[in-house]
Amino acid sequence: MNLVIVNSAGLIAIGLIIWWFWLSKPRARAETGAKPIEIIVDQGVYTPSRIEVPVGRPIILRFLRKDASPCAEKVLFDDFGIAVDLPVNEPTDVVIIPKAAGEFEFTCQMQMYRGQLIAKAKR
Numbered sequence: 001m002n003l004v005i006v007n008s009a010g011l012i013a014i015g016l017i018i019w020w021f022w023l024s025k026p027r028a029r030a031e032t033g034a035k036p037i038e039i040i041v042d043q044g045v046y047t048p049s050r051i052e053v054p055v056g057r058p059i060i061l062r063f064l065r066k067d068a069s070p071c072a073e074k075v076l077f078d079d080f081g082i083a084v085d086l087p088v089n090e091p092t093d094v095v096i097i098p099k100a101a102g103e104f105e106f107t108c109q110m111q112m113y114r115g116q117l118i119a120k121a122k123r
């Protein structure tokens, strides 16, 4: 009798674990989809400078500018008509929804810093 109770408790625990993972997985995936992509702005380069993203979904690019020189003070996405000030050491989010596949440049206002956003259609 005791053995049966232990077994059912074990089964319930296993069931709960499975249930937890089934339920939590889609949620975790949704969060990853909207997870910010961090880009360090320092020494004349964006790191990373090539960023692959899916088409049609909001992309959060979180710029962290470490370079105090005025060269780094803005980031421009000409194709999207976006120009954003980047305060030093303050993470700044830029939200973009690529509507079509393609390569989109982002630069500082003097075009010394350069990066590419590569939007790919997901199949």
Ligand SMILES: [Cu+2]
Binding pocket: 070, 071, 072, 108, 109, 110, 111, 112, 113
């Ligand atoms: Cu510059």
